[in-house]
Amino acid sequence: MTESKKNKQVNVILLITVLVIVLCIIWTIVAFRKSAGQRVLIIQENQVIQEIDLASAENQEIKISSADGGYNLIQIQNHEICISEADCPDQTCVKTGILRSESLPIVCLPHKLIIRFAEEGETS
């Protein structure tokens, strides 16, 4: 491959990279907007196991057991939902904190658990 041809290819690859990154910045900004929805779905192994309306939900704790014997403790307080405790190895779901955005769900990969806002018109 000649040098000039390689230089041209560098420009193309550079352009694609910059484009991907810019797209991701826009996507992230859109994703981090606070959700207006109030209905929350708790999904385990791709099945909705509970639907909660945050606007009317009282403060409570829900314990969800997973297939491998582990658990996630879901806490609802002041109309906000988060995972307060879990015995998964990475603890990412706990560190994610309160569910805020429609497109950024709370995910616990080891227990295959997802907590996310319900889309409009979606029912369990």
Add this chain to the structure above:
Amino acid sequence: MKLKKLTELALLTALALIIFVIELHFPDILPIPGVKLGLANIITVYAIFQYQPSETAMLVACRVILGAICSGNMSALLYSASGAAMCLLGMIIISRFLNPEYLWLCSILGAIFHNIGQILAAMAVMQSMAVLSYLPVLILSGSIAGLFTGLCAQAVLKRMHRTEKNS
């Protein structure tokens, strides 16, 4: 395989594993699954430009499996393995079109491929599109980490060439 090359690859695998284990003790930067510095990829990117694709693949496979054993987090093996495979494939193809001066660019793209692989694995495991929304965040953090590891690997490559010339 020549003994010298085997020794070099073994040394690089050990180095990558040490970096990986040290990185395990770093506190999490962002509370999002999959966000990591990925310092061990300094070795991977370096190997891409220094060795044959098959040799690099062996190095990465050893590092990923040994890394999972060392971290004790076997459930993460699937994600890191699919991420590493995508990353490796992408970087091997891209490195053919790039001179070593653009190693950092190759590293950024490798990080992006890694994140795509991770998300694909997560989508397969969870059977849900919900995790897809993590992709842009992962790609952004991955690009920054990829640029850093790429620049590190580039510095290593430059110095290694100088050492080889002198000896």
